[in-house]
Amino acid sequence: MTIAVLFTVLFGCMFIGMPIAIALGLSSITTILLFSNDSLASVALKLFEATSEHYTLLAIPFFILSSAFLSTGGVAKRLINFAVNSVGHIRGGLAMASVLACMLFAAVSGSSPATVAAIGTICIAGMVRSGYPQSFAAGVIANAGTLGILIPPSIVMLVYAAATEVSASRMFMAGFIPGLMMGLILMIAIYIVARIKGLPSQPFPGFGALARSGLIALGGLMLIIIVLGSIYGGIASPTEAAAVAAVYGYFIAVMGYRDIGPLRNVAWRNEGEAMPSAIVRNIGQMLLAFPKSAFDTEVRKVILDASKVSLMLLFIIANAMLFAHVLTTERIPHHIAEAIVSWGLPAWGFLIIMNLLLLAAGNFMEPSAILLIMAPILFPIAMQLGIDPIHLGIIMVVNMEIGMLTPPVGLNLFVTAGITGQNMIWVIKACLPWLCLLLGFLGLITYVPEISLFLPEYIDKLKGY
Amino acid sequence: APIEIKFSHVVAENTPKGQMAIKFKELVAERLAGKAEVEVYPNSQLFGDGKELEAMLLGDIQFIAPSLSKFQKYTSSLQVFDLPFLFKNMEAVEKFQQSEAGQKMLMSMEDKGLIGLGYLHNGLKQLSASEPLRVPSDAAGKKFRIMTSDVLQSQFEAVEAVPLKKPFSEVFTLLQTKAIDGQENTWSNIYSKKFFEVQPYITESNHGVLDYLVVTSTEFWMDLDEDIRAELKKALDEAIAYGNEIAAKKGDEDRQAIIDSNRSEIIELTDAERQQWVDAMKPVWKQFESDIGADLIEAAVSSNN
Amino acid sequence: MLKKIIGQAEEAFISLLLVSMTLLVFVEVVARFGFNTGIHWSQELTLILAGWFVLFGASYGVKVGAHIGVDVFVKLLPKKAYRALTLLAIVLCLVYCGLFLAGSWVYVSKMYKIGIELEDIPLPRWMPMTVLLIGLVLLVIRFLQLGWKVITGEADGFHMADEAKESLELAKELQESDDAGELYSTNKGSK
Ligand code: NA
Ligand code: NA
16 A cells, blocks of 8 residues: 555656656655654655765765866867777777767766767767768767766766665776676677678878877876776775866866866967966966856856756755655565565576566666666665675666667657757667667676676775785 | 554664664563564664654654764763773773763753663774774874764874764775775674775774663653553663673674684784873873763773772 | 846855865865865765755756656647646645645754754754755745746746756757867868
8 A cells, every 4th residue: 555655646746747856755755644653854854864964975966067077178079089090990990989989988977968969969970971871870879878877987876876875986896897898899790780881991090190189188088097096096985086076177178178168268388489488377377267267157057057967866866765765664675575585586587577677667767766766676675686786786777778778768869869850760760779789788787797796806806805 | 552662773683783672672572562562773774873863853763772972962971981991891881881870871861852771882992904003103194084073083183193084884995995094993893894804903902982872762751651661671671781792792703703804913902002092092081071070080980990 | 137136146056055065075085185184074064065055956956947857748748738737746846845844844943942063063953954944945936936937828847957958958069169070071181
């Protein structure tokens, strides 16, 4: 009965178009009023706790802020340039370069649609101009873009870590090899298709140009080193690394590349300017740029955009915690787990059911919302069946990747339709062959836990355990 | 309907505290069947460390057992337990807790809406770090994670170390990556939280006590019928005694398990070395004497004899 | 005019909360790693700012349509039905606000009565909690405004934020920027 009310109110509210956060909160508080002795005051306390007692969750706004600075600047363009120079000369190279660019961008950003938009805009047009079929280009990008949430940092992984209290840094580590692997699989598939269809290649620009483009892209690539380096190098926790990344994002976009902000169009060195005077001028201008940033419309817009996304996500998470609180007090995961365990499903059977459930949810809902609702229910069952919590997390993330590509709600589909100007049916068809690849990859990840667990366990071993 | 008692805590079910809560539930089910019923919520399922006291004041949970340092904003007297090198062993701690002064402290938060029902042991604290700590100067300049407590902060400042407050969820990573150099905890916490895996040196300092206080809200407790209240108190006392027994045994077992793991070296202090730590940290007593009360500190010291 | 100033102040305040949170954590890392010292009140302050950021910002999210929801189904309905369902949803949102306001009032007054301080900052504990009341009242105002817009026909739904749409804006910006196409023309030129 309690379960029925809770979920009926939740889905009813969601169906009439209510914000997910409020739907989660309202269904929780209704259930509490009807079936429990808990006071309204304690629910308010829980809401305050959910917004102000979870230090680890702050990594989410910090990474979003960092991504916001990097997405507005020309970081994407510089990464693509580097990727084209490195693999563009292989047959089908431009498509491979696009995948590589998506992987690189994924390593600095935590979001999939942002990856598709940033890389896709330039790469799809470029591929078409070089003689690739448009549907081929669009399919490749829409798929490679999903790597945004598998290659660390990843907002979705942070949400999973928050929902299950699994270590975020171990999740990040675990996503690394699957991310590389998925990228490689895509590239191999592209190579095979390119051989069969005779797709074009670019001339090799020479090692000088390759090195130069690498150097220019370094400002963006450094973020990977800063985030992973400071977490594993003993400087900071994931939350703190995220704050460092946000500050770095500001520096590289405003002071370094100068694509936005008060230093926009200010050259590092003017023509004919002597080196010492350029240094003095730059230092002076950069010091002035700090206070100026506070009044700069572009910088303020980036921060405000990041604020909107962050507070939306954190407000959902806070309400989802209320929802999880109700699930716990009413011992609902307990009951569901008992039922599923009583079917006597083995771990592999449970994993099939779980994948189907997550794929179905992925059709209608957003990754963070799915994880926040499903993780508290599925996690305890998986633990009972002896599934590793990190492995479980990676399976869920790969499911969420697929959800980005399935209609009717698939963020990457929308973005791809937008940048190609084609309709949804066309985009879905373009993505379909690649989606099958992704499904095969899901099977691999599900039944070969070592792919996800190798790196975190290897690093543990390195440290001598 | 039977009176519903929600016992919420923030640790696992297999810990002494978790076992004690389960024992209490069983005793109540046995003796107060149909009159009262206990439901245990472990692992911060209902409320986290920071909010369980407030939730109890709102009447949504009835029993909790936070560590003694958690009460510093409710009463200054309980801070006495955080003072370094006050008790020489757990027997002295027990003796002090059962003394008149110790029992009087149970009621020290009545005006804030809290009643203490009994002390539950965890054990004596040890110092762990990424480098060996033999004398106080070894700790100088090193970063130690502490629980929120003014006394503990002063204790580390007294040996010129840097006390840092970090949420428990981040401590393991920070220790692992050596972003923080060390921490203080009981044997059973060092073992169960796997700190020994990332802290190669543990100094057997026994420098302080980490115990819990089982509390309930004044409103709830005073509303109960007298006979039910008495029966509950009796059941709780038995459960606490049971929990204390497990705590003592588990402390020894976990210490041995850490030795057997070969991951950390256990450093035993010579008398002279130990005296250096005492000399360095004891000024903290004076610092908090006016807050805690000189007579209370005196009473605690006398329980060592 | 006044409306514009309030709007800008609201945006500035929310941005300021996010920036100060970020900088507090950043400075803490620098202090620990660079200067071997800690800031003992920084964690508590960061978390309070986070609470304010989310609870104060929630109503701003309604104003600018930042919240996400599932609107694929309602959008399929005829306009009238769509609006009616949106109004129902708004009423339910107001119920949510009412229930939480009632609970928050009891909670904050209880903490006010007990009068204990925060852990590390010498302020009464109830003070930061007032954001529950402030945030929820603002949320009520925003929902009433939205409801009025739906009644007068200015709006149909919640104008859910669309991560896809936002990413597209980013795409447009990139396309418009001058050297986007340059890359391929140079590569082609050298062929
Ligand atoms: Na990523
Ligand atoms: Na989908």
